[in-house]
Amino acid sequence: MQYHIQTAPVWDAYKSDGCPLCALYAAKEKRLVKSYLNENVMDEHFRMFSNSLGFCPEHIRMLYAGENKLGLALQLETRAAYLYKEVLKQAPSDKKSAKRTADALKKxxxxxxxxxxxEFLPRYYMTIAQMYDNEPEFPKLFAEANHCVKHATELFAAAEHAKKSVDRYLADLHRSLSRDLKRTERELRIFCDCFDHLSSDKPDATTIPRAVELLITKNIK
Ligand SMILES: [Zn+2]
Ligand SMILES: [Zn+2]
Structure with missing residues (x-):
């Protein structure tokens, strides 16, 4: 069986705590941020890409927190120059052309x-479903994993790749997601009850981060 990607990172992610796909995502994100502070700075291809598209608020925060202020400034300098040219090309003269200017700049x-x-995670959804069908040790790890809602949803959508094991794959995924949602609901109720004036219990500080991990993202910090 040929996989589209290496399976070693999948095994590692499934052996660690929390959503394995969030862990793969965070590791890739970390590598990408590092590359935009190192080798990509002087790489013509990546430079054209970042001049044209820029960085989102979350990733510029990560880049700014990094060690290479010169590398970041060089990229922002050519980004500003690129946008300057685009803005000059798109001078609006009325309401209609203003809409065109806005559409052009939004790109x-x-x-x-x-x-x-x-582009990174979709290749993993398919491989994980294939591994469920092909690797005898994998279904147990899969059933025990705490997939977040977003990634469990993507794994449901990839079910066809589990081939002859599709029924077991879907049952395991459904059972584990239901288990984790029920547990989270229970933990949040206990947390909220601690704020009742009749209660002397202290709220568990890990409750909200754990709920966020399941419902939204593992990478809350
Ligand atoms: Zn996840
Ligand atoms: Zn971003």
Missing amino acids: HCGCVICAELD
Whole structure:
């Protein structure tokens, strides 16, 4: 069986805590941020990409927190020059052309890191479903994993790749997501009850981060 990607990172992610796909995403995001502070700075291809698309608020925060202020300034300098040319090309003279200006500029307001991340995880959804069918040890890890809602949803959509094991794959995924949602609901109720004036219990500080991990993202910090 040929996989589209290496399976070693999948095994590692499934052996660690929390949503394995959030972990793969965070590791890739970290590598990408690092590359935009190192080798990509002077790479013509990546430079054209970042000049044209820019960075989103979240990723510029990560880049700014990094060690290479010169590398970041060089990229922002050519980004400003690129946008300056675009703005000159798009001088609006009335309401109609203002709409065209806005549409043209919107195409250049994105994020190179988000764009690469958007292409990264879909290859894993298919491989994970295939691994469920092909790797005898994998279904147990899969059933025990705490997939977040977003990634469980993507794994439901990839079910066809589990081939002859599709029924077991779907049952495991559904059971584990239901289990984690019920547990989270229970933990949040206990947390909220601690604020009752009759209660002497202290709220558990890990409750909200754990709920966010399941409902939204593992990468809350
Ligand atoms: Zn996730
Ligand atoms: Zn981004």
